[in-house]
Amino acid sequence: xxxxxxxxxxxxxxxxxxxxxxxxxxxxxxxxxxxxxxxxxxxxxxxxxxxxxxxxxxxxxxxxxxxxxxxxxxxxxxxxxxxxxxxxxxxxxxxxxxxxxxxxxxxxxxxxxxxxxxxxxxxxxxxxxxxx
Amino acid sequence: xxxxxxxxxxxxxxxxxxxxxxxxxxxxxxxxxxxxxxxxxxxxxxxxxxxxxxxxxxxxxxxxxxxxxxxxxxxxxxxxxxxxxxxxxxxxxxxxxxxxxxxxxxxxxxxxxxxxxxxxxxxxxxxxxxxxxxxxxxxxxxxxxxxxxxxxxxxxxxxxxxxxxxxxxxxxxxxxxxxxxxxxxxxxxxxxxxxxxxxxxxxxxxxxxxxxxxxxxxxxxxxxxxxxxxxxxxxxxxxxxxxxxxxxxxxxxxxxxxxxxxxxxxxxxxxxxxxxxxxxxxxxxxxxxxxxxxxxxxxxxxxxxxxxxxxxxxxxxxxxxxxxxxxxxxxxxxxxxxxxxxxxxxxxxxxxxxxxxxxxxxxxxxxxxxxxxxxxxxxxxxxxxxxxxxx
Numbered sequence: 001x002x003x004x005x006x007x008x009x010x011x012x013x014x015x016x017x018x019x020x021x022x023x024x025x026x027x028x029x030x031x032x033x034x035x036x037x038x039x040x041x042x043x044x045x046x047x048x049x050x051x052x053x054x055x056x057x058x059x060x061x062x063x064x065x066x067x068x069x070x071x072x073x074x075x076x077x078x079x080x081x082x083x084x085x086x087x088x089x090x091x092x093x094x095x096x097x098x099x100x101x102x103x104x105x106x107x108x109x110x111x112x113x114x115x116x117x118x119x120x121x122x123x124x125x126x127x128x129x130x131x132x
Numbered sequence: 133x134x135x136x137x138x139x140x141x142x143x144x145x146x147x148x149x150x151x152x153x154x155x156x157x158x159x160x161x162x163x164x165x166x167x168x169x170x171x172x173x174x175x176x177x178x179x180x181x182x183x184x185x186x187x188x189x190x191x192x193x194x195x196x197x198x199x200x201x202x203x204x205x206x207x208x209x210x211x212x213x214x215x216x217x218x219x220x221x222x223x224x225x226x227x228x229x230x231x232x233x234x235x236x237x238x239x240x241x242x243x244x245x246x247x248x249x250x251x252x253x254x255x256x257x258x259x260x261x262x263x264x265x266x267x268x269x270x271x272x273x274x275x276x277x278x279x280x281x282x283x284x285x286x287x288x289x290x291x292x293x294x295x296x297x298x299x300x301x302x303x304x305x306x307x308x309x310x311x312x313x314x315x316x317x318x319x320x321x322x323x324x325x326x327x328x329x330x331x332x333x334x335x336x337x338x339x340x341x342x343x344x345x346x347x348x349x350x351x352x353x354x355x356x357x358x359x360x361x362x363x364x365x366x367x368x369x370x371x372x373x374x375x376x377x378x379x380x381x382x383x384x385x386x387x388x389x390x391x392x393x394x395x396x397x398x399x400x401x402x403x404x405x406x407x408x409x410x411x412x413x414x415x416x417x418x419x420x421x422x423x424x425x426x427x428x429x430x431x432x433x434x435x436x437x438x439x440x441x442x443x444x445x446x447x448x449x450x451x452x453x454x455x456x457x458x459x460x461x462x463x464x465x466x467x468x469x470x471x472x473x474x475x476x477x478x479x480x481x482x483x484x485x486x487x488x489x490x491x492x493x494x495x496x497x498x499x500x501x502x503x504x505x506x507x508x509x510x511x512x513x514x515x516x517x518x519x520x521x522x523x
Binding site for chain 2: 066071
């Protein structure tokens with residue numbers, strides 16, 4: 001059963017279904033996410049200590065160094081990457097990381113509608129997020 | 133975005149994984165920012181070279197790209213790395229040097245020039261009106277404002293993709309309508325010293341966000357002072373370009389902001405974090421010194437000696453070092469370390485026991501407290517040198 005359908009914009013194509021992890025604060029991948037484990041280590045993050053691996057990671061947008069794109073790639077290489085990325089407003093650091101790592105990505109989504117632990121389906125071919 | 137047949141083939145992977153991923157990066161960026169096409173570039177300049185700033189995450193991507201055999205399609209230069217071959221290369225732990233060398237090997241295999249400088253404009257002629265894909269924010273501002281070229285502020289990865297493809301998406305500052313000034317900055321009383329230009333940049337970056345200013349009230353202009361202004365401007369804000377000719381006509385209706393003595397002085401004061409005027413390191417060369425700057429420094433230090441307890445680093449590019457050989461001799465005779473390929477910000481000053489850095493660069497003074505965990509003293513060039521020299 002679908003509880004809600006959120007319509008956004010396709011950034012990197014793909015389809016997946018997984019548990020949501022939601023941060024209402026911007027994420028800096030360089031220095032903010034451990035590239036080996038995928039654990040959030042950014043001080044002041046509202047999901048500090050959580051693991052992004054295999055989650056639909058929802059956050060407003062990125063911030064910080066452009067090296068962050070490489071960190072997203074490294075997460076994928078280390079099998080610690082999120083299953084999908086959902087943003088309010090995509091920025092170049094996150095987009096490039098998603099392209100490098102081939103992670104489905106959608107933006108222009110009101111992430112406050114998504115709760116941690118929700119099972120969501122990200123249809124990044126059509127730019128749609130379904131809360132199941 | 134409209135792609136040519138050739139671009140489409142690359143996008144679909146017909147020419148291999150490496151060029152496909154680079155093309156996808158450029159196309160997705162173009163889509164994001166509303167570009168309609170890719171445009172050829174004259175050159176690319178990649179930041180994110182120093183292992184100190186990169187860490188381990190990028191090594192794997194860079195190596196995979198390099199091993200695919202993919203090569204740069206245009207003149208492509210690299211930002212500074214974390215050590216120079218002569219001095220820091222002998223003082224820093226071997227483990228760090230090894231990690232850095234691995235990154236450099238990947239870049240070199242892809243055909244990047246071993247430039248290792250933040251001032252690529254010192255070693256290549258840049259055409260007026262040329263499209264570029266440069267990372268390194270200080271060089272971006274310099275190219276747009278002083279050289280009349282056109283480049284967005286690329287990140288390390290997007291500049292790398294542009295180097296491999298030889299193109300960049302046509303958006304932002306590549307379009308003439310996005311290069312118009314939209315705020316007038318009146319500096320009164322006018323400023324004339326390098327350190328004032330530098331401080332003005334820090335101050336304006338904070339208030340302008342990404343607006344393009346016309347700046348009035350700049351006296352005794354030199355390219356080096358404008359370089360300082362631009363580097364500082366890009367450190368605190370997203371502005372990628374400024375206008376400075378005083379004869380530029382005022383536009384009616386344009387927003388206006390005044391900058392006085394107080395703003396400049398306060399900014400300089402804020403960039404000094406210690407009351408103790410005893411630096412471990414005096415660092416000149418952020419951005420890397422031009423030939424004129426090397427000459428000026430050589431003239432001041434001629435026949436003098438550096439104090440025992442202080443290091444003086446003059447950082448520049450290999451190209452300028454070669455051109456200024458005689459002057460470099462004088463600098464080294466006085467005990468200064470003339471370092472190419474690197475600078476204080478992108479090397480491990482903490483490993484060398486450096487706790488306080490004195491500099492004439494507001495950009496360094498802005499970044500060193502976080503990136504070097506050092507106290508800073510911002511002062512004019514002459515005062516920096518005087519502090520380093522014996523009486």
